[in-house]
Amino acid sequence: MATSAQTTVIRPKKTLSLQDFKEIWSHRELLYFFTWRDFKVRYKQTFIGVAWALFQPIMSMVVFSLFFGKLAGVPSDGVPYPIFVYVGLLFWQFFSDALNDTSNSLISNQSIVTKVYFPRLILPISTVATKLVDFGIAAVILIGLMFYYHFVPSLEGLFLLPLLLIITFASALGGGLFLASINVRYRDVRYILPYFIQLLLFVTPVIYSASIAGKYSWVLAFNPMSGVIQSARAAFLHTAPINWLLITISLVASIMILVVGTIVFKKTERFFADII
Amino acid sequence: MKNETVISIKNIGKKYNITHQQGGYVALRDVLTNILKSPFAFLKQKTKEVAGIAKKEEFWALRDINFEVKKGEVIGIIGRNGAGKSTLLKILSQITPPTEGEIKINGRVGSLLEVGTGFHPELSGRENIFLNGAILGMTKKEIASKFDEIVAFSGIEKFLDTPVKRYSSGMHVRLAFSVAAHMDPDILIIDEVLAVGDAEFQKKCLGKMDEITKKEGRTIIFVSHNMEAIKKLCSRCIVLNKGEKVFESDTEKALIAYSNIQNDGKLITNKGIFNKNRRGSGALSFTNIEILDTNNKDRNIFNVGETVKFKMSYEIYDDMQGLYVFISLNSSKTKELLTSVKHEIKKGDVKKNESGSVVIEVELNSICPGEYTLYFWLGDDDATGQSGPINYDVVDGMIGPLIVKPADEKGEATAGYFTLKSKIEILK
Numbered sequence: 001m002a003t004s005a006q007t008t009v010i011r012p013k014k015t016l017s018l019q020d021f022k023e024i025w026s027h028r029e030l031l032y033f034f035t036w037r038d039f040k041v042r043y044k045q046t047f048i049g050v051a052w053a054l055f056q057p058i059m060s061m062v063v064f065s066l067f068f069g070k071l072a073g074v075p076s077d078g079v080p081y082p083i084f085v086y087v088g089l090l091f092w093q094f095f096s097d098a099l100n101d102t103s104n105s106l107i108s109n110q111s112i113v114t115k116v117y118f119p120r121l122i123l124p125i126s127t128v129a130t131k132l133v134d135f136g137i138a139a140v141i142l143i144g145l146m147f148y149y150h151f152v153p154s155l156e157g158l159f160l161l162p163l164l165l166i167i168t169f170a171s172a173l174g175g176g177l178f179l180a181s182i183n184v185r186y187r188d189v190r191y192i193l194p195y196f197i198q199l200l201l202f203v204t205p206v207i208y209s210a211s212i213a214g215k216y217s218w219v220l221a222f223n224p225m226s227g228v229i230q231s232a233r234a235a236f237l238h239t240a241p242i243n244w245l246l247i248t249i250s251l252v253a254s255i256m257i258l259v260v261g262t263i264v265f266k267k268t269e270r271f272f273a274d275i276i
Numbered sequence: 277m278k279n280e281t282v283i284s285i286k287n288i289g290k291k292y293n294i295t296h297q298q299g300g301y302v303a304l305r306d307v308l309t310n311i312l313k314s315p316f317a318f319l320k321q322k323t324k325e326v327a328g329i330a331k332k333e334e335f336w337a338l339r340d341i342n343f344e345v346k347k348g349e350v351i352g353i354i355g356r357n358g359a360g361k362s363t364l365l366k367i368l369s370q371i372t373p374p375t376e377g378e379i380k381i382n383g384r385v386g387s388l389l390e391v392g393t394g395f396h397p398e399l400s401g402r403e404n405i406f407l408n409g410a411i412l413g414m415t416k417k418e419i420a421s422k423f424d425e426i427v428a429f430s431g432i433e434k435f436l437d438t439p440v441k442r443y444s445s446g447m448h449v450r451l452a453f454s455v456a457a458h459m460d461p462d463i464l465i466i467d468e469v470l471a472v473g474d475a476e477f478q479k480k481c482l483g484k485m486d487e488i489t490k491k492e493g494r495t496i497i498f499v500s501h502n503m504e505a506i507k508k509l510c511s512r513c514i515v516l517n518k519g520e521k522v523f524e525s526d527t528e529k530a531l532i533a534y535s536n537i538q539n540d541g542k543l544i545t546n547k548g549i550f551n552k553n554r555r556g557s558g559a560l561s562f563t564n565i566e567i568l569d570t571n572n573k574d575r576n577i578f579n580v581g582e583t584v585k586f587k588m589s590y591e592i593y594d595d596m597q598g599l600y601v602f603i604s605l606n607s608s609k610t611k612e613l614l615t616s617v618k619h620e621i622k623k624g625d626v627k628k629n630e631s632g633s634v635v636i637e638v639e640l641n642s643i644c645p646g647e648y649t650l651y652f653w654l655g656d657d658d659a660t661g662q663s664g665p666i667n668y669d670v671v672d673g674m675i676g677p678l679i680v681k682p683a684d685e686k687g688e689a690t691a692g693y694f695t696l697k698s699k700i701e702i703l704k
Contacts, residue, residue: 007382010373010374010378011379029410037396037399040399115389116369116394116411117369186303188305273366
């Protein structure tokens with residue numbers, strides 16, 4: 001028996017199983033190639049290239065610092081407003097870009113989805129991964145700002161960073177999977193989404209501090225991004241002691257979002273090629 | 277080893293709800309407004325759906341498909357547009373799941389439903405080779421080791437670092453096929469990809485596919501409208517029609533079955549059309565020609581010794597003198613006329629707007645087994661005399677062919693065109 005290693009059985013019904021994760025693992029190179037493609041294409045024909053990934057958060061920082069920091073005088077937990085808002089924007093941009101692009105990931109790869117088989121989960125995952133690269137580039141500015149304002153992250157805070165990224169990754173992916181499934185069927189979702197994401201910005205303490213919610217600030221914890229941004233500020237800017245309970249709640253919430261998103265995605269996955 | 281079954285397809289069916297397919301895309305906005313506008317109608321519909329009594333328009337793109345593929349076989353799937361070929365390939369490549377049934381596949385599957393799937397116009401040829409290869413299921417290592425071969429086969433060495441969007445469509449296709457040709461799965465599923473590219477490149481592709489199967493013992497499932505390619509590559513064919521398997525046999529017979537489906541054995545009136553196979557003056561016309569057996573059943577495969585009936589209907593559009601019908605059996609290979617029959621339908625005046633049907637019975641007694649192209653002619657007196665106005669209609673090679681099989685009698689002709697009664701006596 002030369003090549004009988006693999007036996008595929010094609011049956012009508014398919015539910016989420018361990019097999020799916022094995023499959024994704026065996027397609028990890030494709031995951032890499034999709035991420036590489038998205039990244040490469042985005043920076044191929046733009047004049048300023050990679051600098052583009054820096055432009056967006058910096059511009060946002062400047063505008064927010066001017067209007068919210070200077071003119072409106074939004075409190076920033078006692079640290080300079082630019083670096084305060086930049087930490088928030090860094091994570092928020094990662095989350096919102098990933099959420100938005102993930103929910104469009106199936107539609108924008110329609111021609112591949114209808115012609116080749118691969119675990120469909122690869123597309124959304126690679127999309128979030130692309131945004132993670134952007135995050136890495138934009139994080140360079142944060143390092144610069146920290147030098148400028150003389151902030152040294154706590155050791156604990158450095159250990160926290162991967163965890164915060166995991167929470168952001170999971171929330172964006174989970175939400176994106178859910179929205180991508182709906183988007184395949186109802187094409188107007190993609191037009192509502194940017195507006196919806198903008199609203200989310202205001203219920204997440206990006207441009208303001210969570211402390212302004214006073215005794216109700218715990219409500220914000222159920223928004224995983226709220227926990228992530230608060231914790232990031234605590235870790236890098238020492239605005240408050242690191243709140244492990246908050247992080248745990250955020251982590252649990254993000255995992256729940258991811259599980260629900262994955263289940264919805266897997267349930268509708270088999271019809272993608274038929275209705276897309 | 278050679279007879280190992282690699283694909284077994286059991287009772288595969290695929291159903292589409294037509295309602296879901298209508299009108300481009302469904303907007304969430306419309307769904308929501310519909311619910312708000314008439315919540316009760318929506319509830320009623322939903323309850324009906326849950327109870328399973330809602331009337332849905334269903335469409336079976338495929339039904340009860342069963343067949344097996346052995347290792348190293350090249351199987352062709354042929355059928356008209358909408359026969360379900362592409363749906364079958366999509367199920368086999370796991371792009372869409374079947375509604376019922378089961379398929380077992382042994383070995384690594386590579387499917388090529390389109391060349392250049394996932395090619396990105398902004399990326400260079402080199403980058404696209406890697407991307408496309410990965411999408412087709414190759415590992416980075418595999419692609420790297422075959423990279424030079426792929427480039428050489430495609431013949432685009434010079435433009436390797438040019439973005440694909442600046443390629444001509446021919447270069448695009450060549451590069452795409454080269455990548456696909458170098459993936460090496462155990463089972464390759466190919467849809468109509470050879471319809472692209474110039475003749476020379478098509479030949480190269482066919483050669484490559486031939487090489488893949490002959491030398492390396494790969495199994496291929498191949499869909500095409502290109503009958504030449506099917507003939508050249510496939511040893512066995514499956515004919516699909518309206519979602520069902522109607523025929524399965526070696527390629528030669530399957531192609532005949534396919535050509536029968538195409539014509540349906542029925543003719544449409546086409547007055548005065550001077551095309552290659554339908555020549556006529558327009559003054560009269562065959563309206564239908566059927567090949568029947570003595571039980572009046574549609575069929576075109578007969579045994580030596582059986583009687584075939586040609587049922588022909590006609591219409592007359594102009595006054596003329598006399599009416600004759602002529603049928604000839606031609607060699608399907610050389611097209612040369614082998615034998616013919618001619619009969620008079622009517623003497624004297626034939627009036628405008630007349631119509632009728634005739635049946636000609638032919639005993640296939642002294643014919644050699646084989647495949648015969650049929651030629652039908654209908655015309656008037658003058659036409660046969662080659663003088664004056666010629667009124668005639670010709671149906672050439674559009675029906676049939678007529679296939680005559682051996683009756684398994686001793687001494688039957690195995691070569692030539694007619695058979696002689698003979699017997700043998702063994703002396704000592």
